[in-house]
Amino acid sequence: MSDAKPKVAFYWCSSCGGCEESIVDLAEDILKVVAAVDIVFWPVALDFKKKDVEAMPDKSIAVSFINGAIRMSEQEEMAHLLRRKSQLVVAHGACAHLGGIPGLANFWNKSTIFRTAYHTTVSTDNPAGLEPQPKTSLDGHELTLPEFWDTVYPLDAIIDVDYYLPGCAPHRDLILNAVTAILEGKLPPKGAVLAPNKSCCDDCDRNETKPEKMTIKEIKRPYEVLLDPKTCFLAQGVICMGPATRSGCGERCIEGNMPCRGCMGPTDQVYDQGAKFLSAFASILDASEEKDVERLVDSIVDPAGTFYRFSLPSSILKRKKLEAVR
Amino acid sequence: MTRRITIDPITRLEGHGKIEIFLDDHGDVERAILQVPELRGFEQFAVGRPVEEMPRITPRICGVCPTAHHMAATKAADAVFGVEPTSTARKIRELIYNAFMMEDHTLHFFFLGGPDFVVGPQAPAAERNILGVIGKVGLEIGGKVIRIRADVREIMAYLAGKAIHPVCGLPGGVAKGLDEEHRVTFLKTAKDAVEFAEFALQIFADVVLKNQAYVDIVVGEAYKIKTYYMGMVNDRNQVEFYDGDLRVVDPDGREFAKFKPADYLEHIAEHVEPWTYVKFPFLKKVGWKGFVEGNDSGVYRVAPLARLNAAEGMQTPRAQKHYDHMYAVLGGKPVHNTLAFHWARLIEALQAAESMVALLEDAEITGTDLRRIPTRIPTEGVGIVEAPRGVLIHHYKTDERGLITAANLIVATIGNAAAINMSIEKAAKAFIKGGQVSEGLLNMAEMAFRPYDPCHGCGTHAWPGAMPLTINIYNRSGERIRQLRRS
Amino acid sequence: MSQEHFEPKLVGFLCTWCSYTGADLAGTARMMYAPNVRIIRIMCSGRVDPQFVMKAFQEGADGVFISGCHPGDCHYKDGNTKTLRRHRLLSRVLEQFGIERERFRLEWVSASEGTKFRQVCNEFTEQIRTLGPLNFNGNGGGPHERR
Numbered sequence: 029m030s031d032a033k034p035k036v037a038f039y040w041c042s043s044c045g046g047c048e049e050s051i052v053d054l055a056e057d058i059l060k061v062v063a064a065v066d067i068v069f070w071p072v073a074l075d076f077k078k079k080d081v082e083a084m085p086d087k088s089i090a091v092s093f094i095n096g097a098i099r100m101s102e103q104e105e106m107a108h109l110l111r112r113k114s115q116l117v118v119a120h121g122a123c124a125h126l127g128g129i130p131g132l133a134n135f136w137n138k139s140t141i142f143r144t145a146y147h148t149t150v151s152t153d154n155p156a157g158l159e160p161q162p163k164t165s166l167d168g169h170e171l172t173l174p175e176f177w178d179t180v181y182p183l184d185a186i187i188d189v190d191y192y193l194p195g196c197a198p199h200r201d202l203i204l205n206a207v208t209a210i211l212e213g214k215l216p217p218k219g220a221v222l223a224p225n226k227s228c229c230d231d232c233d234r235n236e237t238k239p240e241k242m243t244i245k246e247i248k249r250p251y252e253v254l255l256d257p258k259t260c261f262l263a264q265g266v267i268c269m270g271p272a273t274r275s276g277c278g279e280r281c282i283e284g285n286m287p288c289r290g291c292m293g294p295t296d297q298v299y300d301q302g303a304k305f306l307s308a309f310a311s312i313l314d315a316s317e318e319k320d321v322e323r324l325v326d327s328i329v330d331p332a333g334t335f336y337r338f339s340l341p342s343s344i345l346k347r348k349k350l351e352a353v354r
Numbered sequence: 355m356t357r358r359i360t361i362d363p364i365t366r367l368e369g370h371g372k373i374e375i376f377l378d379d380h381g382d383v384e385r386a387i388l389q390v391p392e393l394r395g396f397e398q399f400a401v402g403r404p405v406e407e408m409p410r411i412t413p414r415i416c417g418v419c420p421t422a423h424h425m426a427a428t429k430a431a432d433a434v435f436g437v438e439p440t441s442t443a444r445k446i447r448e449l450i451y452n453a454f455m456m457e458d459h460t461l462h463f464f465f466l467g468g469p470d471f472v473v474g475p476q477a478p479a480a481e482r483n484i485l486g487v488i489g490k491v492g493l494e495i496g497g498k499v500i501r502i503r504a505d506v507r508e509i510m511a512y513l514a515g516k517a518i519h520p521v522c523g524l525p526g527g528v529a530k531g532l533d534e535e536h537r538v539t540f541l542k543t544a545k546d547a548v549e550f551a552e553f554a555l556q557i558f559a560d561v562v563l564k565n566q567a568y569v570d571i572v573v574g575e576a577y578k579i580k581t582y583y584m585g586m587v588n589d590r591n592q593v594e595f596y597d598g599d600l601r602v603v604d605p606d607g608r609e610f611a612k613f614k615p616a617d618y619l620e621h622i623a624e625h626v627e628p629w630t631y632v633k634f635p636f637l638k639k640v641g642w643k644g645f646v647e648g649n650d651s652g653v654y655r656v657a658p659l660a661r662l663n664a665a666e667g668m669q670t671p672r673a674q675k676h677y678d679h680m681y682a683v684l685g686g687k688p689v690h691n692t693l694a695f696h697w698a699r700l701i702e703a704l705q706a707a708e709s710m711v712a713l714l715e716d717a718e719i720t721g722t723d724l725r726r727i728p729t730r731i732p733t734e735g736v737g738i739v740e741a742p743r744g745v746l747i748h749h750y751k752t753d754e755r756g757l758i759t760a761a762n763l764i765v766a767t768i769g770n771a772a773a774i775n776m777s778i779e780k781a782a783k784a785f786i787k788g789g790q791v792s793e794g795l796l797n798m799a800e801m802a803f804r805p806y807d808p809c810h811g812c813g814t815h816a817w818p819g820a821m822p823l824t825i826n827i828y829n830r831s832g833e834r835i836r837q838l839r840r841s
Numbered sequence: 842m843s844q845e846h847f848e849p850k851l852v853g854f855l856c857t858w859c860s861y862t863g864a865d866l867a868g869t870a871r872m873m874y875a876p877n878v879r880i881i882r883i884m885c886s887g888r889v890d891p892q893f894v895m896k897a898f899q900e901g902a903d904g905v906f907i908s909g910c911h912p913g914d915c916h917y918k919d920g921n922t923k924t925l926r927r928h929r930l931l932s933r934v935l936e937q938f939g940i941e942r943e944r945f946r947l948e949w950v951s952a953s954e955g956t957k958f959r960q961v962c963n964e965f966t967e968q969i970r971t972l973g974p975l976n977f978n979g980n981g982g983g984p985h986e987r988r
């Protein structure tokens with residue numbers, strides 16, 4: 029491997045592996061990428077270790093792609109290490125970008141999660157009431173586990189992030205464009221999300237079916253109606269996060285005839301995706317009497333879990349108030 | 355002197371699984387364990403979410419097998435509402451599911467498990483990865499692998515929105531149907547997939563079965579543990595991935611139990627240890643007796659070989675031929691040799707591909723009756739599928755609005771968690787004697803757990819097939835006295 | 842924490858046309874009312890972005906209220922109906938974040954209702970005093986709760 033090629037690292041934190049899979053899904057193109065760069069660290073696929081990274085001079089990695097949210101002590105340590113060694117850090121995928129679906133855990137805390145996982149789940153058989161411990165002794169041998177936190181964080185709550193590659197998992201075109209931009213040095217200003225700055229609705233085939241004045245009389249859950257494959261979901265009364273979500277994903281869920289759940293995060297102008305959707309959605313509800321408003325609003329069964337499906341840890345409020353967690 | 359050996363697949367600090375081996379005073383293996391250092395808590399944060407969203411939430415447990423979680427969640431949601439999918443919807447789900455099985459199994463064989471055989475167990479680390487395999491089998495075959503996988507995933511992406519994290523499943527059916535034009539294209543892909551699976555089995559025959567050294571490894575005692583086996587079967591006790599009863603055979607191959615998914619709690623419980631974040635499922639009627647083999651221990655295994663052992667045959671003709679052949683070569687049922695998981699995996703890939711063809715030749719697949727709208731008040735439901743890595747259980751309770759009040763998930767990889775520990779310990783015992791740690795330990799450790807394909811996305815998320823390994827050997831005071839590295 | 846020493850920090854978003862004028866009236870009439878409310882004047886209650894409310898809680902408010910013109914009196918026609926819908930929806934979202942519904946109020950106060958404004962402030966202050974401090978940020982929400 030020649031030293032002239034830019035050095036690239038991939039790393040995963042609290043992730044599902046789908047972001048790694050999204051790289052494998054580049055199919056034939058992965059070979060082109062591999063030919064153009066020198067992969068110095070990729071735990072999932074190549075044999076390089078943490079101490080190899082430690083031994084590298086600071087800033088010697090051109091770019092590190094880090095996927096997954098941060099919720100355990102060792103993920104934080106790795107994020108700091110890669111930050112030190114890298115010129116650029118890209119938050120790869122919704123979990124690193126916004127907290128992602130694992131971030132829904134922020135409606136709870138560590139002890140509730142442990143209680144469920146190790147005590148109350150119906151198949152758990154734990155007469156001794158054991159829980160995993162950071163330090164344990166097994167037949168006289170000490171064993172350690174990384175510490176589990178109360179809160180899930182997006183990557184930029186832990187380290188400085190240069191770019192965001194959004195999506196769960198990111199669309200192949202976005203990955204290829206990002207890699208090309210980095211290789212060619214044609215990068216947007218720091219902090220940019222590497223996807224178009226427009227909403228899903230702007231790119232959605234169903235946009236033109238939106239009535240001039242959109243109103244919702246009744247909110248439908250996706251299972252309650254036969255979903256028309258051509259009409260805008262909101263016009264069908266089905267919650268679709270499209271208006272508050274960035275495009276660039278290929279609107280693939282909508283292609284699959286299911287409403288958007290917002291994995292691409294908000295556009296540049298918006299800080300809090302859920303609040304933005306809430307605001308837009310409330311204005312199209314067709315009710316003005318208090319009673320009607322309340323009835324309509326109550327028919328949204330899980331507003332926070334829907335509006336913040338992928339972005340709870342990066343919202344303004346970030347998590348449920350800790351002491352309020354049962 | 356007691357010594358500790360740490361095999362840190364992705365080093366401790368990177369945290370997706372590490373093996374600790376403890377030696378006794380004679381330098382023999384006293385205990386070997388695999389620690390899984392991560393938990394994400396899906397069962398808790400499912401609470402409060404609408405049940406119909408679970409098929410879109412739970413796939414994020416694992417991006418390597420999101421389709422399995424999607425289908426288990428969709429079936430559990432069917433059950434919660436007491437609604438059956440329409441016939442076309444069921445076939446579309448089965449098509450997506452078989453496509454997924456086919457591509458996941460081939461991915462594992464060529465990219466992850468395959469390097470043991472395709473590249474060879476003695477090959478240097480730099481070649482034991484995706485690129486190494488392509489280098490070894492030639493760009494042409496490598497390209498073929500990549501292409502068939504991409505084509506099959508195209509079927510999933512078309513019907514399910516996305517191959518990674520599908521969106522199609524709704525209680526009572528699917529969101530999107532199949533038109534004639536795509537049926538024709540996909541049928542061609544399915545036929546290619548059958549040929550490809552046969553081709554993979556041919557490579558296995560040429561590379562592994564014709565090489566006595568490999569065969570010796572496959573049938574060797576170091577890679578053999580006697581356990582119960584659990585797998586899903588259809589009404590003729592044939593291997594089934596999408597929907598059926600669960601059948602358990604004992605270590606002698608006799609039927610031990612057969613039950614409906616809804617009754618899983620009568621048969622399965624999970625044991626907790628304080629040194630790992632995963633739980634260890636076991637057969638309730640036998641009981642948890644620790645990490646031990648045999649009829650008296652409740653440890654069971656899941657995934658390809660377990661499914662073949664737990665069934666009486668395959669559903670499709672070509673796969674059946676290979677099934678018979680495998681058991682003839684390995685000396686009848688059940689096969690306890692862990693490395694036979696690889697073989698069984700390819701036989702399953704073939705059944706999945708053949709099933710795709712059958713489904714795409716079925717006129718009903720292009721039907722337009724895709725959904726049955728639930729009418730009953732939601733309550734509780736269990737959905738079980740066979741993930742590539744074993745029995746996957748989703749169990750939800752909801753309030754009358756269909757919001758989750760409790761969820762229980764027993765993920766596939768975890769079904770093998772106890773067995774993986776035992777396989778590692780057994781192999782370690784064979785390779786470490788009198789304090790002598792043979793260089794083969796690295797291979798041993800990898801080969802002992804890779805057959806399970808323990809995609810710890812469902813636990814950690816390592817793709818152990820490509821897992822780099824370092825073994826650190828420490829003396830009692832914690833100083834590292836030796837390090838073995840694959841390179 | 843001892844409730845006696847707890848002075849609720851409240852934020853009020855007041856529409857300039859009605860409620861702010863009402864508050865002004867309360868001021869010029871020298872009505873005594875609880876001094877706990879920091880008033881933010883806006884053009885119309887309909888301009889209160891949910892992000893403002895969240896930000897207020899995140900930065901330490903124990904309670905937030907929005908006050909606008911009475912139904913039918915909004916100077917921008919239906920700004921306050923939008924506010925009503927947003928308020929109800931946002932209340933439910935805040936509740937899921939552990940912020941009780943009582944901490945987020947919506948009131949209609951006209952330009953002539955100085956007394957009503959006083960009453961709202963006093964009542965709200967007392968209600969929050971009983972509820973106790975929210976202390977949202979000190980209780981998670983930042984990467985600092987790690988131990």
Ligand code: SF4
Binds near residue numbers: 096
């Ligand atoms: S962003 Fe999505 S695909 Fe990527 S790690 Fe997170 S859950 Fe998985």
Ligand code: SF4
Binds near residue numbers: 230234268269270
């Ligand atoms: S709301 Fe959804 S369906 Fe409607 S145009 Fe926007 S993205 Fe498309």
Ligand code: SF4
Binds near residue numbers: 279291293
């Ligand atoms: S449609 Fe929405 S949820 Fe689906 S991939 Fe695009 S942004 Fe993500």
Ligand code: FES
Binds near residue numbers: 859860885886887915
């Ligand atoms: S102007 Fe007062 S509420 Fe709209």
